[in-house]
Amino acid sequence: MIASNICKDLYESLQRNRLKGQIHSVFDNSFNVIDQDNHLISFLGPNKPMAPRSIKLTEKISFIDLGFEQGQKLEFYDDFVFLKENNIIISFDKALLWNKEPLLFSDIDLAKDSMENVFRKLCLMGTFILEEGKKEGIVPLLKTLEGKIKGIEPILDNNILLSKREEFIRERFLAFIDSYLKENIEEIPLRSKDIIGFGIGLTPSMDDFLSGMMVSRIYLSSYLNHDFKKAIEINKAIVKNIKNKTTLVSEEMLKYSSMGEVNEDVRNLMATFLSNSSTNTFYKYLKKVADFGETSGTDMISGIYIGSQILLN
CATH class of the missing domain: 2.40.50 (OB fold (Dihydrolipoamide Acetyltransferase, E2P))
Known part of the structure; x- marks a missing residue:
């Protein structure tokens, strides 16, 4: 071979x-x-x-x-x-x-897209999650974020109902989101530990979602010229207490994602989202990533979407 x-x-x-x-x-x-x-x-x-x-x-x-x-x-x-x-x-x-390194604007010759176009692509991402994404993973939990995160109204579908599984994790999920919004470095590890490993498969749904959130923070910190050390600090807080809390495959994925290191399709999705790339090219990578696993792709895109809404708003 x-x-x-x-x-x-x-x-x-x-x-x-x-x-x-x-x-x-x-x-x-x-x-x-x-x-x-x-x-x-x-x-x-x-x-x-x-x-x-x-x-x-x-x-x-x-x-x-x-x-x-x-x-x-x-x-x-x-x-x-x-x-x-x-x-x-x-x-x-x-x-x-x-090379597994993220495609950051400070490191490579990549032209930033306008904020207007980035918001347009973000809106497309939300529509994609609602209309073409898998609904068996993290998507039902997103409706619990209504009123907490600005801009997510397009994905709040009242026809998507929470099952007993989502109700079980709901309060812990919201507690994590609260600590994340406050950027509480001491509290984030405790809250993330309570939700990591939720779901089924080699990379459970919540882990894919958190990976998407961490990747969005790395890339948007580069796009917005935010403090990159702060982005790494917050991401490291998320993965601080994950040992033996999830599958080995997922644990490794989360650690790499905290540094913005992901597979090439997710990396290209982030690059086309924030750089001067066409909407069609961006949509192509949405489709590619959404095809990962049973729900893994949609769960990761959902994390990217929520993380991006938080930072851009």
């Missing part, structure tokens, strides 16, 4: 250290590996977007059909991975390096 891309940080780490690991979880188009330091490495099919600590393959293959299973051992070398039990080598000696 041949890799087309590898995360730059991961590649540099593999040049310094000899890693060993075992398969953590297997899907048709991807599988995750946990190394000896308890960190995840993701192997992706060619149609998946690059992400932090990931390796993308050129071949479209079903990893389930290949017999990949949880617990199978593998070893990393300078330019290839050896899966012992499958007798498979994945070579990345010619793979392109992918």
Whole structure:
């Protein structure tokens, strides 16, 4: 097997250290590996977007059909991975390096869009959540934010009802939002700990939502020339107490998101949202991100939407 891309940080780490690991979880188009330091490495099919600590393959293959299973051992070398039990080598000696860093206006030659156009795209994002987003995840909880956050009226659909599951988390969710709005660094870790892990799947709905909020703060702090250290401080407060509160995959996602590091489709969504990109290009990435998982994409877009409304208003 041949890799087309590898995360730059991961590649540099593999040049310094000899890693060993075992398969953590297997899907048709991807599988995750946990190394000896308890960190995840993701192997992706060619149609998946690059992400932090990931390796993308050129071949479209079903990893389930290949017999990949949880617990199978593998070893990393300078330019290839050896899966012992499958007798498979994945070579990345010619793979392109992918940088996981966020596309910030201070770092790259990216033209800011006008505030008027950013609000227009934000309105489109809200309409997209309501009309095309998945309603089984975090979306029902958004109506509980009525009166708390300015500008979210377009997504407040009275036909979307809270189930017992949302009622269970409602007060804790609102307590977190209150601490976030006040930017209370001491209180945020306590409130986020109470809601992280809510939902089902490798990345539960609330975790995807919080990832979207954190990413929006990083990018909008760059767009608005706000104090970037403050953005990092608030995001770090959100993830301060997440150890063993959610899945390992989600825990890693949250830590990367707190630094604005996300997969390339979410990164492109944020760049087209705030830069001088067309509405059509922005909508294309809304569609791409919304296709993640069962509800993960919509949940993350919802976090981006709420986080953006808070900072822009």
